[in-house]
Amino acid sequence: MTGAAISFQREAVAEEAVTAYPAEQLRPIRWQLLLGFIGLLIGGYMGLLQALERVGVDFYKISQIKTYYQGLTLHGVLLALVFTFTFANAFTQYMTIRAYGRPLASTALVHASFLTAALGVVLAGYAILTNQATVLFTFYAPLKAHPLFYLGAVFLVISTWIVLANLLLTLRAWRRDHPGERIPLMAYMGLFNYLMWTIATVGIAIEVLAFLLPWSLGWVGTTDPQLNRILFWLTGHPIVYFWLLPAYMSWYRPDPGAGRRQAVQRRVDPADLPALPALLHPGRPAPPVHRPGHPAGHEGHSRGADLRGLRPEHDHRLLGHGGAGDGRPQGGRQGRARLDPAATLA
Amino acid sequence: MKVEFYEKVFVVLTVIVLAVGLVTIGASVVVAGVHVPSPAGRVDPRTVAETPPFDQPGLREIAPGQYEAVILARVWYFDPKEIRVPAGSTVTFRLTSADVVHGFELQNTPINGMLIPGQVTTMTTTFEKPGEYLFICHEYCGIGHHTMYGRVVVE
Numbered sequence: 001m002t003g004a005a006i007s008f009q010r011e012a013v014a015e016e017a018v019t020a021y022p023a024e025q026l027r028p029i030r031w032q033l034l035l036g037f038i039g040l041l042i043g044g045y046m047g048l049l050q051a052l053e054r055v056g057v058d059f060y061k062i063s064q065i066k067t068y069y070q071g072l073t074l075h076g077v078l079l080a081l082v083f084t085f086t087f088a089n090a091f092t093q094y095m096t097i098r099a100y101g102r103p104l105a106s107t108a109l110v111h112a113s114f115l116t117a118a119l120g121v122v123l124a125g126y127a128i129l130t131n132q133a134t135v136l137f138t139f140y141a142p143l144k145a146h147p148l149f150y151l152g153a154v155f156l157v158i159s160t161w162i163v164l165a166n167l168l169l170t171l172r173a174w175r176r177d178h179p180g181e182r183i184p185l186m187a188y189m190g191l192f193n194y195l196m197w198t199i200a201t202v203g204i205a206i207e208v209l210a211f212l213l214p215w216s217l218g219w220v221g222t223t224d225p226q227l228n229r230i231l232f233w234l235t236g237h238p239i240v241y242f243w244l245l246p247a248y249m250s251w252y253r254p255d256p257g258a259g260r261r262q263a264v265q266r267r268v269d270p271a272d273l274p275a276l277p278a279l280l281h282p283g284r285p286a287p288p289v290h291r292p293g294h295p296a297g298h299e300g301h302s303r304g305a306d307l308r309g310l311r312p313e314h315d316h317r318l319l320g321h322g323g324a325g326d327g328r329p330q331g332g333r334q335g336r337a338r339l340d341p342a343a344t345l346a
Numbered sequence: 347m348k349v350e351f352y353e354k355v356f357v358v359l360t361v362i363v364l365a366v367g368l369v370t371i372g373a374s375v376v377v378a379g380v381h382v383p384s385p386a387g388r389v390d391p392r393t394v395a396e397t398p399p400f401d402q403p404g405l406r407e408i409a410p411g412q413y414e415a416v417i418l419a420r421v422w423y424f425d426p427k428e429i430r431v432p433a434g435s436t437v438t439f440r441l442t443s444a445d446v447v448h449g450f451e452l453q454n455t456p457i458n459g460m461l462i463p464g465q466v467t468t469m470t471t472t473f474e475k476p477g478e479y480l481f482i483c484h485e486y487c488g489i490g491h492h493t494m495y496g497r498v499v500v501e
Contacts, residue, residue, distance in 0.1 A: 067489060069486065069488075069489060069491070134488075134489070136486050138486075140446070140447045140485075140486075141447075142445065142446050142447075142463065143446050143447070143486075143487070143488060224464065225446075225447055225462050225463050225464060226462050226464060226465055229447070229462070
């Protein structure tokens with residue numbers, strides 16, 4: 001690939017990193033990913049039904065879906081909530097394991113995250129499939145759903161909180177063993193996505209727990225539609241970033257597919273970022289990118305947020321450094337990026 | 347702090363996009379007459395049908411060429427479904443919902459808002475051209491959502 005300037009450098013990782021994939025944690029992570037993709041499949045199928053309905057082909061009846069809006073609710077909940085949460089949970093947990101080169105602090109929490117997400121899907125899924133929660137994924141009050149729908153939403157959100165708890169515990173454990181070192185980039189990105197997201201979920205948590213759930217259970221008579229709507233979108237708008245950031249993360253850390261036997265770290269230079277969209281077209285060679293004034297030395301790779309010690313950094317221990325002037329190991333193959341971060345989970 | 351060339355370019359582009367967006371929004375208010383529906387007060391949705399002006403929905407002339415259209419949205423119809431005004435009239439819509447969240451979009455006009463139970467929404471526009479203007483509920487409100495519409499006839 002002559003002229004390609006997105007030059008991800010590959011370097012074999014030390015043996016310790018290869019043994020760092022704990023099967024007992026990867027298993028629930030895989031299940032959670034699978035749960036998300038089952039959701040994507042069913043939710044996507046509902047989208048197909050909507051399109052077919054427009055041209056007069058009705059697949060709702062044979063799909064056991066009573067109305068267009070019931071299918072639309074299933075579509076929205078599965079794609080905007082279920083797939084988003086479960087994929088981000090699985091991807092972030094996995095990437096954090098890779099970034100630190102060690103298991104997450106708590107295996108129990110990895111299981112707990114999967115189980116709460118699965119419970120949320122079962123509860124909300126029951127309410128929707130029995131046509132007792134045809135309220136779309138925005139569930140604006142005073143459209144009222146079955147209480148289990150709201151409870152399911154709560155459990156789905158809790159599954160993401162559990163992941164954050166585990167990321168924080170893992171950071172603390174890693175810090176203890178690596179005093180003064182910078183957080184590996186992927187761990188940093190995952191952690192901050194989850195911090196941002198957890199702050200954002202305050203809206204939906206208050207909406208559901210303080211208002212909608214008690215109201216749907218009949219404990220309180222009324223609820224304020226305006227207030228509920230505002231609280232919903234306090235969470236609803238950041239959902240977009242919550243699901244987008246894992247995609248960005250995958251760009252920073254495309255997985256060359258070497259998998260378990262030879263974990264590989266690629267480095268993306270910030271100067272290459274404008275060319276990153278080219279990675280979305282893995283079949284095409286990336287356009288040449290000139291990098292005028294690219295600084296020699298390592299500081300060129302570590303700019304960005306410096307949040308009192310939470311500074312992201314590529315893992316030197318995993319990378320190893322060549323003596324090249326631009327801080328890159330020499331002799332690394334230039335590779336085209338492949339966007340299959342989940343491949344090594346299979 | 348040294349900033350990479352491409353990073354600089356992207357920062358500048360981002361600022362430009364934001365600035366253009368802000369100017370466009372400002373221009374839409376001044377030039378195109380787009381207004382955000384203002385919260386014009388609250389009304390108890392449980393007694394809205396007995397509360398003026400929603401106890402008598404419909405069109406009334408408040409000055410020559412100036413009208414007020416009071417419309418109450420319910421599952422799944424607007425009351426009234428049709429209003430008729432002469433061309434050149436300025437109409438202030440005063441809207442609310444008696445039950446769930448509804449929407450009110452008057453097609454080919456800047457009138458577009460949500461009707462939230464408990465809140466009164468007002469929007470004003472002038473109808474220059476005669477014709478039929480469809481208004482629809484564009485906020486999901488239940489199984490009959492797509493049957494909820496009406497029209498303004500400008501004569």
